[in-house]
Amino acid sequence: MSDHAPRPRLARDLYVTQLRIRRFEETVARLFAQGRLPGFVHLSIGQEAVAAGACAALRDDDVITSTHRGHGHCIAKGGHLGRMMAELFGGRDGYCAGLGGSMHIADLERGILGANGIVGAGIPIATGAAYAFQAQGTGRVALAFFGDGAVNEGAFHEGLNLAALWHLPVVYVCEDNGYAELTATDLHTAGPGVAARAVAYGMHAEEVDGTDALAVHDAVARAVECCRAKEGPALVVAHAPRWHGHFEGDPQRYRPMGELEEARRRDPVGRLGHRLLAEGWADESWLTSVTAEVEAEIAAAVAFAERSLPLELEAMLHLAGAEASW
Amino acid sequence: MSDHAPRPRLARDLYVTQLRIRRFEETVARLFAQGRLPGFVHLSIGQEAVAAGACAALRDDDVITSTHRGHGHCIAKGGHLGRMMAELFGGRDGYCAGLGGSMHIADLERGILGANGIVGAGIPIATGAAYAFQAQGTGRVALAFFGDGAVNEGAFHEGLNLAALWHLPVVYVCEDNGYAELTATDLHTAGPGVAARAVAYGMHAEEVDGTDALAVHDAVARAVECCRAKEGPALVVAHAPRWHGHFEGDPQRYRPMGELEEARRRDPVGRLGHRLLAEGWADESWLTSVTAEVEAEIAAAVAFAERSLPLELEAMLHLAGAEASW
């Protein structure tokens, strides 16, 4: 996707991306509730605009690192829904051949350097990719997604200091959904906030409504521009509440009354849909048809995943380069 | 030492402390050059005012954590010169029975929780002691010494965030001597500086001339006051160049011309001596007599250390609680 698309087309693209994330994850929630998906699953419903807006500001050859809550990032960067879904099922046609699961989905061809089960770990990795891009002189940019909780890991600090010191072309996107697992942000992050921390490393920082995909896009596009102009790094904090639990199955008893209702009122998908209609950028029939297309795509992804068998152990050892070591 | 001492007495005390550090380390340098001390030795000559000023602002029951460059901190907090010197020799009468060496000297009775061979590691430890003091409600304060290089470790970030979040009674004293090993500060620390980082965690921060023991004392005393008033934590950056190499034996080829001469012009010991005379807080004969006293004390410390034999291996296993595991 290009950051030079005219506004209406950009808005429509962002809508489609968000809808694909939303429907993909709703489907995952349902499959998980039916006991058909193993392991942990973390959903980003309510936060789709961050993934969609940020990735729309990147070139195809730019790269991202993602998190345990990474389906949206992967979809927005062009990940294949069927291979993602197959991975969640543990099938051999999944992105990781079923060896990684939700928290490790990666697609190097599309610049998705990987979701991550370790909070904050993607930050130095994106920083390193940016170092490579700088050394290679290719003008590519790396973008690290991470949550509000991740900013208290040493990895955040060490990564940002390195990037600022070396003026690396990396954009840090902090998705503030108000919680680290079950603990509210004000219980884990001291001081005036994440943007202020970035400023203390001497980098540009901006805050944005993370339920407004266009606003996220614009903020990240400015940050990317900075990087391409060799004035990086930059940080964007996008605030967007999550609707689901920390993981599927989390009863969310720790959330205050009314918070979820309030969150749903800020629905990033519905909101952009209204805007499309209000601005005359799309009409109802367009909305209906993209919805149908997305639903068909998801159904195909599930069908693909359902057909995918798990690897055999011997094949796993082979992929790992470990045949000889059993 | 009390922070309510009248100014002249405080200044004299600070002078004596600095002189004890200076002479101790000059002696160590000489012994090292003679090949009589094993391992690595890092000296703080030129930075004595930081240790002296900071510790003079503490109560006896307050605690400090120190660094690989920790002799000054230990002496200023009341450490026993003979047991320190014996440790450098590896003798059984050393603070660590010869098991630790220079980088691990500790004296729990005097609130010296330990020098440390791992850059930055004392920061979370001091933070933890402050947590204990808060939970115990004793009004005690913890103080962490660390260098300008340590601020780029994750431990700095994680420790400061925790302390700020919980309003812990801990004072962070960053000794900026311009280098992390052989690398100058501007090559390792991005942004406007360490004080700005502290502010980004929401804590008080102050910068001070680290060759002026009274100024250091006053800044740290304010920080300690903050902590005792439950308004901690606080950070003080003290700038003071080191005169010796990173470790003894370092030829310092990386230092620009004139830097060392400039550093020596800021001699914290000489400077305070002049002030004592100028203000009429002491006279020449006092200076002469304390110098003689300090020299006698150091000579005694060396003699004590020279008499101290190393432990036997069996005794070492016993101290470590490891007899059975050999």
Add this chain to the structure above:
Amino acid sequence: MVTELRYWQAVNRALAEEMERDPRVVLVGEDVGTPGGAFGATRGLRERFGPDRVRDTPISELGIVGLGVGAALAGLRPVVEVMFNDFLTLALDQLANQAAKLRFMTGGRARVPLVVRTLVGAGKGTGPQHGQSLEAWLGHVPGLLVAMPATPADAYHLLRAAIRCDDPVVVLESLRQWNLRGQIADEEPLEVGRAAVRRPGADLTLVSVGGALPRAERACELAAGEGIDVELIDLRWLWPLDWACVESSLRKTGRLVVVHDAVGFLGPGAELAARAAERVALAAPVVRVAPPRTPVPFAPSLEERYFPGAERIVAACRKVMGRSDG
């Protein structure tokens, strides 16, 4: 008195009782406070003992383990929760270089009564970064004790013993056993480093490490059906190692099988097999049953084959008995 509790409830009860008994015991960790732990182990404790003694922390594994070290030096007896043992990778400096070494490094003067509780996720579909069993790393560090409770009763007793220990203990709790019910007797003696003979037998000794116990028990039943009488030892502590227990069993049986969920190469079985071969005249070579040398796969069918199951253990028993189908 005997009570029936689930594994996690046993942890919860041990914590509550120790906090009741000793006001110095405090809990810190991600989500341990208001939410009562990501998996419920600290439920109700913040309400009962107050926020000074039960604190939610940021996601800062190095920082909170370091905080525990400092708090322990300053007179508390902290119990730090690190959610999964895979995340100890972030905290090993404080655990291995500080907590474990302080007693030794200070010539026996400092003690660090710190407990780190952490989960082994193995076998619950948690994948490569949440499913490791890293006890061999911990056991290799002089100065650390390593407890691996495999039953609800041990989850209770071993944790209590750990909290009363004056040296640092890592307690590796088993997520696989989390909801298992078991009988818990009050009066059990609180000893560190005692293995348990779970089943007497004459033909061979099977040593089970941590969460492998139920599979080892099942294997004993299957083996009995084939006429092999297995003596089953639950190691319970990797250090101190109850070698006396293992050796006395070996002197009877002359045959050893070891099973664990850690990777085989340099895993706990290596040390047990080496010792057995060094110290006992065995009737047959030791057989180790462990995962292959790869990370933990996500797909359930692979994970099932990755971790040693009862069938593989029985096959090892046959082999060590010299049966051709082993």
Add this chain to the structure above:
Amino acid sequence: MVTELRYWQAVNRALAEEMERDPRVVLVGEDVGTPGGAFGATRGLRERFGPDRVRDTPISELGIVGLGVGAALAGLRPVVEVMFNDFLTLALDQLANQAAKLRFMTGGRARVPLVVRTLVGAGKGTGPQHGQSLEAWLGHVPGLLVAMPATPADAYHLLRAAIRCDDPVVVLESLRQWNLRGQIADEEPLEVGRAAVRRPGADLTLVSVGGALPRAERACELAAGEGIDVELIDLRWLWPLDWACVESSLRKTGRLVVVHDAVGFLGPGAELAARAAERVALAAPVVRVAPPRTPVPFAPSLEERYFPGAERIVAACRKVMGRSDG
């Protein structure tokens, strides 16, 4: 051609040649740039290859290893220096959870051609936090390769092989050998995972791990003087393990002694002893020669007894030969 170089010069030459050969090879680490490394290993390389390819970093072990992972994913072949292997404790998440697992976690798609060079300080008076030998930790991590060059020639050849390897390799360099001179032949094949028979012998196999080699060689001479003909194997790689080499020697000698500077409990010798006992009919139990289970003591006389010396190795040889004075 054959050249004589010191160990550290051999490292320097390997780096220079690999950087010359492959423009993707870059060096990052504390002090590696302008100062040429704390111990000289990177001297002249920044001048020769420029600041994009040789970068001084902040003191951020986790950050720089993570930077290496990201740079490797983005097409570089980074060589990251972590000064002492004791400091790997800070970087293990990036090393063990990211670099080592990415190939597996992505179903074989991602490769991480990262080299981490780090020093083993053992035996140089560096004390408990700079003197550890942590190769057993690294060897226990599937996906990592572990090289331990003990001679100048191997410092050269193993590092070159490591840099050409497509999977992550940790090279543990020996400070004890740092100034040792040795002959270096150009034409040696670059293989990973090959042990070297340093001395043929008929009576027993002595396997030496890393820096213990000169003491093992001395022990061979002493043993020869007593009529014991030792075959000496220098393991060179802990993983891949050249078991074939060890086993073929054992089939000849039937006796095994292992020596290393890592702690014995769960150390490399445990795996070797276990394998030997499992797979070969030995004439005598294996003897492991290793330090006691304590941290490394500082005092020279203790350190001398702590690390296995030639005398202890010879005693082990006598013991495995069944001589009563073993």
